[in-house]
Structure formats: C-alpha cells, structure tokens
Amino acid sequence: xxxxxxxxxxxxxxxxxxxxxxxxxxxxxxxxxxxxxxxxxxxxxxxxxxxxxxxxxxxxxxxxxxxxxxxxxxxxxxxxxxxxxxxxxxxxxxxxxxxxxxxxxxxxxxxxxxxxxxxxxxxxxxxxxxxxxxxxxxxxxxxxxxxxxxxxxxxxxxxxxxxxxxxxxxxxxxxxxxxxxxxxxxxxxxxxxxxxxxxxxxxxxxxxxxxxxxxxxxxxxxxxxxxxxxxxxxxxxxxxxxxxxxxxxxxxxxxxxxxxxxxxxxxx
Numbered sequence: 001x002x003x004x005x006x007x008x009x010x011x012x013x014x015x016x017x018x019x020x021x022x023x024x025x026x027x028x029x030x031x032x033x034x035x036x037x038x039x040x041x042x043x044x045x046x047x048x049x050x051x052x053x054x055x056x057x058x059x060x061x062x063x064x065x066x067x068x069x070x071x072x073x074x075x076x077x078x079x080x081x082x083x084x085x086x087x088x089x090x091x092x093x094x095x096x097x098x099x100x101x102x103x104x105x106x107x108x109x110x111x112x113x114x115x116x117x118x119x120x121x122x123x124x125x126x127x128x129x130x131x132x133x134x135x136x137x138x139x140x141x142x143x144x145x146x147x148x149x150x151x152x153x154x155x156x157x158x159x160x161x162x163x164x165x166x167x168x169x170x171x172x173x174x175x176x177x178x179x180x181x182x183x184x185x186x187x188x189x190x191x192x193x194x195x196x197x198x199x200x201x202x203x204x205x206x207x208x209x210x211x212x213x214x215x216x217x218x219x220x221x222x223x224x225x226x227x228x229x230x231x232x233x234x235x236x237x238x239x240x241x242x243x244x245x246x247x248x249x250x251x252x253x254x255x256x257x258x259x260x261x262x263x264x265x266x267x268x
Contacts, residue, residue: 035212215244
C-alpha cells in the first residue's frame with residue numbers, strides 16, 4: 001500500500017523501500033517492531049506534528065478534600081486524570097501520553113462578580129454602549145487588574161516530569177480550591193497513531209523508519225562481512241550500516257532544526 005495507515009503497512013512500506021521482495025531483508029520481525037517503536041517515540045518527542053495541545057480537566061470534590069484532611073494515600077481516577085493525595089506530596093497523575101505541562105488555569109471564578117466588583121462597575125459605567133465607547137481604556141484597565149492579580153496573588157508553581165507522570169502543584173489544596181471547582185491543565189501530549197492514522201503516512205516518519213530498518217539490516221549482516229555467497233557475491237553489511245547511520249544523522253539534524261517546537265513554548 002502506497003499510503004501507510006497502520007503499523008504493518010508502514011513496516012511493509014519501509015521494507016519495500018529497502019528492496020523487498022527483490023532483495024531479502026535479513027531482519028527479524030521483533031527487531032522491526034523495536035525500530036518502529038523507536039521511530040514513533042522520536043517523532044513524538046521532536047516533531048511538532050507528533051504532538052498536540054490538550055486540556056485535561058479534573059473536578060475537585062468533597063471526597064478529595066476529606067481525603068486530603070485525612071492524609072489518605074488512596075488514588076482515584078476521574079476524567080482521565082488520576083489524583084493521589086499524600087501530605088507534603090500532593091500531585092495529579094496525568095496520562096502517560098502527556099510529555100509537557102504548560103499551565104493550570106486560574107482557580108478563581110472571575111465571572112462571579114458582585115455589585116462592588118471593579119470589573120462590574122467598569123462595565124456598568126464605562127461600557128454601556130459598544131458603538132460610542134472606546135475599547136482601549138477598557139482593555140488597559142483589564143490588563144492592569146490582571147497584572148495586579150499576578151503580583152498580589154501569583155501563580156501556582158508547577159513541577160512535572162514525563163517519566164513519572166506526576167504533576168505537582170505547590171499550593172494549599174484544602175483552602176485554595178472550593179469543592180466543585182475544576183482544575184484545567186494545559187499540556188502537550190503525543191498523537192495516538194492508532195487513532196490519527198495519518199501519522200503513519202508522515203513523510204519524515206517514513207524516511208526515518210526506513211533508515212532505522214536499514215541500520216538494523218546492516219548490523220545483522222555485518223557479522224558475515226567478507227563471506228562469499230554462491231555465485232561469488234560477497235556480503236557487505238558494514239557499508240549498509242554506515243550508510244544508514246549517515247541517513248539517520250541527516251534526518252535527526254533536519255527534524256531538530258526544522259520541525260521541532262521551541263522548547264520555551266512547551267514549558268510552563
């Protein structure tokens with residue numbers, strides 16, 4: 001199939017690119033699966049088309065608050081986010097596909113304004129008519145209020161490592177959140193190729209998988225360097241391995257210089 005849409009079709013595409021079935025590719029299927037997993041991991045780690053921005057939500061319940069007060073070590077899974085509560089070690093366990101957490105949206109409900117709220121008075125007195133009132137002053141005031149909120153209240157410090165899948169939020173969980181409020185986590189997570197099958201047809205991924213297969217093929221054949229086959233053919237696995245290394249190096253330089261997101265965009 002010229003357009004890979006599954007692991008198997010991508011594998012066969014790469015093998016045909018190396019010469020199958022005209023040439024026998026001396027690589028075990030398990031080795032091919034390992035190289036394919038390696039390629040998908042590299043693609044998700046460094047190619048902007050291998051990840052997507054996602055928003056995970058978790059609702060803070062009375063049970064969570066009671067569990068925090070009782071210092072329970074139990075874990076609960078809800079809305080694709082698992083929460084584990086421990087004294088001095090409070091964290092959210094995010095899905096394994098998450099590779100970077102950028103931000104958690106403010107916990108305060110700013111839409112719940114009363115008569116004495118500055119934003120309410122501003123809209124009541126200065127923004128009664130959109131057609132005759134300038135939006136510049138309104139925008140400046142809101143930016144100033146947001147800046148004051150940032151200075152006086154501050155943001156909740158976050159700590160995250162994709163290898164333990166734990167998002168630490170350094171705050172007072174018993175007082176900073178009200179029961180019923182939601183935590184909304186802004187993050188980057190890997191694209192699931194089994195769901196978004198077009199990933200298998202990415203031009204870079206196809207070239208990279210082919211190069212990794214070629215490297216494995218050359219590594220296997222290098223054991224028989226110099227062995228003469230029937231008809232006088234001599235195997236040269238070392239040359240195949242060397243060519244594959246050059247191809248891989250070229251592709252990895254290309255992806256890191258052309259297709260990788262700015263790391264600052266993925267750090268909260």
